[in-house]
Amino acid sequence: MAKANTALFAIEMTCVEGCSEPLPTFSTYSKADTWLRQRARTAPAGGAYDKHWFRIRVDGVEIYSGRLDLTRAHVASDAILVPHIRRFVATMVKQKRATDAERAELFQRLRIEL
Numbered sequence: 729m730a731k732a733n734t735a736l737f738a739i740e741m742t743c744v745e746g747c748s749e750p751l752p753t754f755s756t757y758s759k760a761d762t763w764l765r766q767r768a769r770t771a772p773a774g775g776a777y778d779k780h781w782f783r784i785r786v787d788g789v790e791i792y793s794g795r796l797d798l799t800r801a802h803v804a805s806d807a808i809l810v811p812h813i814r815r816f817v818a819t820m821v822k823q824k825r826a827t828d829a830e831r832a833e834l835f836q837r838l839r840i841e842l
Contacts, residue, residue: 737839738785739809746771746778746798757839761808768802775799782809784838791837810840 739760741751747767754760764780771778777797784792794816802808817834820826826834835842 735786736788740783740785742781742783744779744781744795757807757809761805764796764798764808765803765805768798768800768805771798771800771802773800786837792834813838813840 737755739754739757741753741760741763743751752763754763760782767778767780777799780796780798782794782796783790792813794813796808796812805811817826817831821828821831832842
């Protein structure tokens with residue numbers, strides 16, 4: 729029988745532009761994406777964006793951090809963070825700044841299927 733993953737998983741958002749209130753921490757990508765879709769409704773018009781930094785921690789240890797440029801187009805996105813992470817890591821592998829094995833290990837730690 730497989731052992732359940734009980735590690736504490738947290739996605740911490742930080743707004744760089746477009747907000748001033750403290751931002752929530754999320755326990756799943758789905759919850760973070762729902763919140764981001766709501767925020768996207770107030771993103772600037774005309775192709776502009778609001779910058780959001782995010783950190784993903786497992787058991788308090790930062791595993792990944794990145795920047796998301798949130799646009800109004802994100803309102804219609806089913807998923808936001810996982811595709812964003814996938815694109816960035818794929819670019820790193822293509823540029824030979826990471827290996828396929830490193831990608832696999834990172835995705836396992838981030839709870840992202842290959």
